[in-house]
Amino acid sequence: MSTANNSASAPQHQPPGCSIEAALEIVRDRWTILILRDAFRGIRRFDDLRRDLEIPRAILADRLRSLVESGVFVKRQYQQRPERFEYRLTPMGMELSPILxxxxxxxxxxxxxxxxxxxLLVHEPCATEIDMSFYCWTCEEAFSPTQISSQPGAVTARALHSQPALHSQPVLQEGDLKNNGATES
Amino acid sequence: MSTANNSASAPQHQPPGCSIEAALEIVRDRWTILILRDAFRGIRRFDDLRRDLEIPRAILADRLRSLVESGVFVKRQYQQRPERFEYRLTPMGMELSPILxxxxxxxxxxxxxxxxxxxLLVHEPCATEIDMSFYCWTCEEAFSPTQISSQPGAVTARALHSQPALHSQPVLQEGDLKNNGATES
DNA sequence: TTAGTTGGTTCGCAATCTGAACCCAGCTAC
DNA sequence: GTAGCTGGGTTCAGATTGCGAACCAACTAA
Incomplete structure (x- = not known):
């Protein structure tokens, strides 16, 4: 505040792109996330999922269908004659792990x-507990979410001047905030 | 694995504790996540949220109430006389950022x-793009989700022998998988 | 022949979401 | 002094979605 705009009421409704919104269209709900969790645990079959999650069959069928459609799972036949299928994470699906x-x-x-x-989740080779805090490969140090800022992204301009915006804001302390709010204009 | 059980149908329905499930009870749905996203962008007021998200008022009121109840937000009066409130992330709420x-x-x-x-999200001081991949402080290296394993956790036993389970599995390659399936028993 | 397994679909009822309307307190402009 | 706006809600009817139970199909095993 203090100065000019920073109205906090963003004019646009980010129609082309908020990646969070885009991701949420695939990672739809609680059930979807629990299905993914089980997938990472190695549960791949309809009935095993149903039993483990106690999820209604119709919901499970629907979520699996939509996850296959979006490329998170592949449906593979693991047996013929009684045709039987299993659902496996694709690379795209595997990369959902940071979310989980x-x-x-x-x-x-x-x-x-x-x-x-x-x-506990651990790094397998050494059994050290996993730390998901942010790490900067340039500064060679870990840092907190309050040090995150966002740039316009898209296309070319990569390591240009950072235009504080979008994310961040050390809301932790009361009134004072670095005020990264002034997004556009 | 290979040997006995590995039934992939976990007997218990983790009643005491899957932290993912616990977290999902607070991070309930799409709207909740979008509200949090906006909170990180510095949007704190009912009406600003409503306008930005085009969220139904009743839903917004309900989600804010439940986020306050669970300790993710604090409701603060920022003005008297017309009593007006805003919703701020608590430290608990701030730490949701890795999820977003x-x-x-x-x-x-x-x-x-x-x-x-x-x-793009960048490390503010140096404008390097943020990399959320896993980093091991013991091995001093980044590693992929396929190298994650899980231990019984709880209480004492920290850096003991890692008992492969739960998470992981390099589902990326076809048939062969390390098969960490055998969770309990 | 009957029962069991796996992977579904269909159905009717219940819970939830949604948009629109309404409410209220305190301004502010006329 | 009243009409209208703002901020922060609540209420309500209708649409959508969730849910449990029942059913189906294709096969196997006893």
Missing amino acids: VSLMQWGDRWLSGEEGPPR | VSLMQWGDRWLSGEEGPPR
Whole structure:
């Protein structure tokens, strides 16, 4: 505030592109995410998913169909004669793991009881706990979400001057905020 | 694996604890996530959110109420006389950022058109693009989701032997998979 | 022949979402 | 002093979606 615009009421409704919105059209709801979680655990078959999640059959069929359609799963026949299928993560699907991991870690940190997190994720070779904090390969250091800023993106201009915007804002402290709000104009 | 069980149908329905499920009870749906996205962009007021998201008032009121209840937002009066309120992220809420960032990055990578991602997130001090891949502080290297494994967690046992399970599985390659399926028993 | 397995679809009822209308307090302009 | 706006809601009827239970189809095993 203080100065000019920064009205906080963005004029556009980002019609061409908010990647979060785009991703949410595929990662639709709770069930979809739980199906993905199970997929990462190696559960691949309709009935196993149904049993494990206690999900209504119609919903499961629908979600699997739409995940296949969007390229997150491939449906593969694993047996003929009684035709049987399984659903496997594609590379596109595999790369959803940071989303699941960050959900899990947030749940661990803020929602797990006194006994601590139910499960730990570790780097397999060395068994070190996974840390999802942000890491900068230029500065060679980890940093917090308050140090994130956003650039117009798209096409060329990569490592140009960062135009503070969109994300960020150390809302943690009361009134004072770096004010990255002034997005456009 | 290979040997006995590996039934892929987990006996329990993790009643005490899957942190992903726990997190999903708070991060309920698409609208909640979009509200959070806007919060990170600095939009804090009912009407600004409503306008920006074009969200039905009743839904917005409900989601804000539940986010306050769960501790993600605080409701603060920013003006008396006409009493007016705003919703601010708590530290708990701020730490949801990795979830949003990973959604955004996945969307950028897999869903953005030819023109590339609509916006880039950068490390503010140096303007380097953010990389959410996993980093191990012991091995001092980045690693892929296929190298994630999970341990029983809870309480004590930290850096013990990693018991492959839950997460992971290089589903990327066809038939052969390390098969970490055998979770419990 | 009967039962069981796997992967679904169909159906009717319940819960949820949605847009539009309404409410209220306190301005502000006329 | 009243009409109209703003901010932050609530209420309501109708559409959409979720849900459990039942059913189906193709096969196998006893």
